[in-house]
Amino acid sequence: MTVLETYEKRPKPLAQRLAIFAVVAVLVIWSAAGVEYKGIAAKGSEVAYGIVHGLLHPMTSMIFTTATDGVPYLIMQTIAIAVLGTLIGGLLAIPISFVASGNIVPKWVARIFRALILMIRTIPSLVWALVWIRVTGPGPFCGVLTQSVCSIGMISKMYITAIEDLDTGILESLDASGCNAFQKIRCGVIPQLSASFVSTIIYRFDINLKDASTLGIVGAGGIGAALNQAIASRRWVIVGAFLWALILLVLIIEYFSTKIRARLARGKA
């Protein structure tokens, strides 16, 4: 009997649930009213058919070639952009994230640098690419610089979390045993941070690889320019070849990055 009584007295958040449901419903209706569906475009079904056809019959002569407009070369270029962009971004983010961590510098200094980081993050990568094109001219080099700046935002956000989790007890005990500042950094700080820093960089490499493939749209090298051109001129067999290469590349990199990061997290380097 008591079990049933208690069961009857269980919290019944019906009103709360209805309220949440109502809020979500209102939001959906409000946003659906703003998104207009104009039906399928004049040649829409043709495009959809073309994509499916292209994915099923990718142009093999594009895939097995060493020409500079072939798939392998462009994929290599995309990887190269992502590698350099991520590494430079990861290096630049180290000083920035130290001066933006509340446990290293005074709170107000940290806040200023956090605002700076947020600002870097908000400017879309396409705009960064345009800014850098003035410096380098179009080409993969522009992509590298764009990615280095764009990566700073997310990388330093994750660095800061790692830095703020630093175990200061270790530093104090090193202090007590008479270590100087350099030794403290070498044995107390670097071992605590290196694993999470490397893991962050690998994770960002994953993202940058995907981003590098869209930067080409504004002329910053990589596979994006050729892919976008192929879509615009509706040569679906070429689009198919590019897309398969891209999907395969992302899947392979994602697989390895997950593996390496899992190993880093377990503490076996």
Added chain:
Amino acid sequence: MSQKKIEQKPALFDRIFKPEHIVLENGHTVDRPRSRTPLILICLALVIFWSAKMTGFDLAVVINRGHQLGVILSQIFHPTFSYFEKVKGPLLDTIKMSLLGTIAGCLIGLPVAILSSSNINHNKPTLLLFRFILSVMRSVPTLIMATTFSLIFGLGTFAGTVAIMVFTLGIVAKMLFESIETIDMKPFEAMTSFGATTLQAFWASCMPQILPTYLDDCLYCFEMNVRAASILGYVGAGGLGILISERISWRDYNGLGMVLLSLFILVLLIDLLTDYLRSKLS
């Protein structure tokens, strides 16, 4: 288990570079594996060298022409505030696109995630099929997706919404099936043992466990999608991106600055909102 394996057969690296043999004072011997750092550093240096060659990396260009960087940036940081009147409409469009796309993607993501988690769905072929489709959705860049959808559905917000939906579906479903696979399955098994169907058992025993993570993932996606939605217009899929590409082609970087400033404030507000909702969740 993995430790046993290592004892039986050392890693390839340790077989090539034999571990250092140290004889202690008391006669015991210790094998100290060689450090892998030099090998990793050499590989890294090779990769960096190759990438620099491939991309034509040249630091001198940056140093010599670095002042050009300020030309556009300084104009972006002097926004024309009167331009805000024109930013308002696309800004709302961006919010609407990302909101609708996120909600739709998250709702579809739930059943898909259930079907692609190995502890609920024991049918291997369908499991692999769903996971493959999800990976493909995630690996196609959003801009490319938006380009194709705007060719199919015509230019406008609808194409952007569909692109965001597909992209969200890929991410939410992946994060969700990863958390489904780590939940405690005993309540589920108990319920199936006294005759509940898989769906009933999942709803009553697994849903309460994954709901907080699921909502958290949805919020995370919404945050990300607002940023993503703002550039989709660059390829004609509606929202702020239309203004961004228009301002750029007119070389009106002060106007561009205003667009970016409104985006910045929007992102800041949404960050605050999602942080508040998260604190309510936990």
